[in-house]
Amino acid sequence: MGAKMYPKGTNHFSPSSPLFKAHQRPSIILSDLGVGCMVALLIVMFTYLHHSDPTIPHYYGSEWTFLRGAVATVDRPLLGWMGRFFLHNISHDHIAHHFFVGVPFCAYLASSLYFRHVLRRHGWIDNGPEITKHIRAVLGDDYNYDSTNTFYAFWRSFTQCLFIEESEDGGIAFYKNAEGKAAREVAEDVPGMAIQKNEG
Template sequence: MAPPNTEELQSELTHRQSSTKSPIKFERDYLPPNFTIKELRQAIPPHCFERDTLKSFGYTFKDLAIVGALAYAATFIDSHLPLALRYVAWPTYWFFCGAFATGIWVIAHECGHQAFSPSKKINNTVGFILHSALLVPYHSWRISHSKHHKHTGHVNKDQVFVPKTRSSLGLPSKDVDTQQMNHSVLEDTPFITLINLIGQQLFGWPLYLIFNSSGQVYDNRWTNHFNPNSPIFDPKNFNDVIISDIGIIIGLSIIFYFSYIYSFIAVLKYYLIPYLVVNHWLVLITYLQHTDPELPHYREDQWNFIRGAVCTVDRHIGFLDSIFHRITSTHVAHHLFSTMPHYHAEEATIHIKKVLGHYYIFDDTPIFKALWRSFVSCKFIEDEGDIIFYKN
């Protein structure tokens, strides 16, 4: 991301600091954007905001048909292929089934944003069915995810991949750590780092749902997505959380039923391993969208919705972009206008980029290289400062 003009930066910083009671603390002398939502919306053709229920169902049925066809084809692997080819066929099934199931996950997530259809009833019905089938508590996550969208990049109010502070990791204070001494508490061998990264990719999602891992810290309270009294939720959300829990119970009951009828190994091969693949892609996508050395984070006095929304990185993942309905390469547009359907987001991104200029962040680093870079580089932020960046 290109830096702003130096004279403009110095003038703006001087103006801001002279107009406040205490100096604003900007790391890297970063000048935050000051666009309005009206400016950005006016740059996008009006049809990009139109939701087409039939078109959305078309994408849904296509993904479901492909997953069904893959599962049916997999029934022939053990009975028709020699042993050597089975070791190729099963991973191929797991990869593509997990990928297209991730596409279904994206559509269900879109339902939670009311972007699938103009009808709230259709949105919530489709989202509840699809997410429950993928063991996601639809309404519970819809609510916490909405709070994430409303407070993206806010150190104290964002809901997922919230950066840890220096003090929470037990690191020496910034005044003592003047030479960025080696932080032994954060250092692991590359092998241990890889194991931790794999653990995040496979189990980070259920750990977030159950234990609020990487989420906002609520003192002395067990925070999760299944307890209607969890601090994530308001009293008005009680029934929605219970309904979400019922959806998960139904999903798990079906899994146990098929495990009893066909065996656990069969369920493992046809459903559970693709489910872990979905977890991997889900965590990778969301982690890299909001965790990067170039992304600022804001504290209360400097945060606003636009600044938070553009704290997002767009990326390409090759042919998987289309399978994932381009949630990876149009996420800035999605954060600015979350009710916009995915099939308009690519066109909208073209127009948004013209307004955002250098504030639009696109990173074409190979995806797994970017994952490793963020995992080892984005360890903590400072306890003080109004606009801060990750450090390691």
């Protein structure tokens, strides 16, 4: 790894790299652990943001179906173009991922020539945006997309998604904030309307 003009084994992440003196190795190990922890925290944050939002319903008992469970998430443009590129659209097309778990991870398999041929034949390479386009068309207003800034969305979810109170007979529930208020509630008496936003 590294340019040819540097000795073999030159690497900024390896404690045994010729770049570092022996007394620097513990610091390199700590630095590597810090980078690993930050990556892990980002993955946890992204996962949290996809599945924790004041607008996401939680289904219990007979109200739960695979379809309802699959759409109970949020597509977010996390980190903008960088998220699209480095995260292979997993944030932008997360609902598609819930329906087709291979999206977007088929791109990793595509590095193998054999798998690339198989995946192309089935149309599974870099197809998250295409699948999302069709999901949006089918779901219409029920498609859940939030373009809120990543870090503000994290703060909002962290402060508004504190707990869920499941009714005794199951049904549909929403996250509640510290005051016990939900951003949405189930509409009981509106024909053709299962969920509505709270005004207060």
